[in-house]
Amino acid sequence: MKKILFVCLGNICRSPMAEAIFKDLVERENLSDKFVVDSAGTANYHKGRNPDPRTIQVCQENLVKIKHLGQQINVKDLSYYDYIIAMDLQNLSNIKKIAETKEQVNKIHLMRDFSEPHQNLIVPDPYYGNMEDFKEVFYILTKSCKALFDQVKEEVS
Numbered sequence: 001m002k003k004i005l006f007v008c009l010g011n012i013c014r015s016p017m018a019e020a021i022f023k024d025l026v027e028r029e030n031l032s033d034k035f036v037v038d039s040a041g042t043a044n045y046h047k048g049r050n051p052d053p054r055t056i057q058v059c060q061e062n063l064v065k066i067k068h069l070g071q072q073i074n075v076k077d078l079s080y081y082d083y084i085i086a087m088d089l090q091n092l093s094n095i096k097k098i099a100e101t102k103e104q105v106n107k108i109h110l111m112r113d114f115s116e117p118h119q120n121l122i123v124p125d126p127y128y129g130n131m132e133d134f135k136e137v138f139y140i141l142t143k144s145c146k147a148l149f150d151q152v153k154e155e156v157s
């Protein structure tokens with residue numbers, strides 16, 4: 001069993017999209033019983049809210065199911081999850097600030113490091129952008145989720 005938490009700022013655009021894409025990959029290979037997958041925000045602005053309508057739209061256009069309600073990351077998540085995956089450098093730094101042990105810090109990763117390692121690339125925040133920005137984020141996340149899945153799949157088999 002591997003537990004994965006995707007994290008962005010508001011938990012209505014990037015991280016619920018990553019959660020939906022990753023779950024889709026897991027379901028396609030019938031590995032749902034081997035994974036716990038969720039998402040959270042470093043901020044609590046959108047607690048209990050559905051994903052942004054543009055996030056829902058881009059997922060639907062790509063036939064990826066999405067169902068999530070906004071929640072804020074908590075220090076307990078850093079113990080529970082095996083992989084805590086940040087979308088950008090600000091998220092990464094904010095999550096590291098709440099970590100209490102070295103073991104917790106070691107679980108925190110940057111999303112694009114799985115697909116394009118050692119370049120410190122970020123998943124750009126599409127919130128103030130348009131539908132094209134959401135499509136670009138979907139493309140980036142698909143690539144990174146596939147790379148992450150290929151890696152973690154080896155660990156659950």
Ligand code: 4NP
Nearest residue numbers: 008009010011012013014127
């Ligand atoms: P996310 O995008 O971090 O990808 O969910 C944002 C959503 C909301 C806000 C900022 C970013 N906001 O400022 O409300």
